[in-house]
Amino acid sequence: MEKTLKELLTAVRDGGLDVDQGLERLRDLPYMDLGHTKFDLHRPLRNGFPEVVYAEGKTPEQVADIFTRMGPHTNILATRVPPETAAHVRSVCPGAVHNALGRTLTLVRREIDRRQGEIAIVTAGTSDLPVAEEAKTTCEMLGSGARIVSDVGVAGIHRLLDRLPSLREARVIIVVAGMEGALASVIGGLLPQPIVAVPTSVGYGAAFGGLSALLGMLTSCAGGVTVVNIDNGFGAACAACKINNLFQP
Known part of the structure; x- marks a missing residue:
């Protein structure tokens, strides 16, 4: 505009x-x-x-x-x-x-101003992909490149460890997880980037529609983890893009 x-x-x-x-x-x-x-x-x-x-x-x-x-x-x-x-x-x-x-x-009718830097969107499970896709599309419409790293939750931590070298190349990381939401804390303890955590409504009864993941992320002992509302891939992408924009020349 x-x-x-x-x-x-x-x-x-x-x-x-x-x-x-x-x-x-x-x-x-x-x-x-x-x-x-x-x-x-x-x-x-x-x-x-x-x-x-x-x-x-x-x-x-x-x-x-x-x-x-x-x-x-x-x-x-x-x-x-x-x-x-x-x-x-x-x-x-x-x-x-x-x-x-x-x-x-x-x-898209007008050229989008493309920003440098990439946002990685990491999901705990395949069931979290709808929220991750919302975040990815939002990032792209706001000018930041984004990629999804899917199904690397803590139940099989080796899957995440295999992806750490490529995740270190991202400027900001969005972590999307349901159940107990532990993935955000794990990534926050392993990587230095700003992390925006998104609790999802994925999970059985005691997950309370994402409330358990939300509370787990809010009480994360890993520093630098910011949390948005349940299933709010859009809000996470906005926050990540604003962070990415700060690094622009």
């Missing part, structure tokens, strides 16, 4: 647009009122990241309206997208890409 505004102001200054044309383009700022949704167009100027659509609870028609109306203005990321919503949006907006496992829907 900052780049777009600079281009607009430069065009007015240089005579490529007259004042009335510039005013027309600015009319929908700082947000666009779609009736059901007020889409924040100035969020990138305030905190560096665009607004993201939380699709759960919205109708397929509402999400489709957001994509078709906002597509010309900004790239769009929607999270927690049900399959029927994704199918409807893609029927009216064929450029949208659906990650069924991560439950995300993206539309």
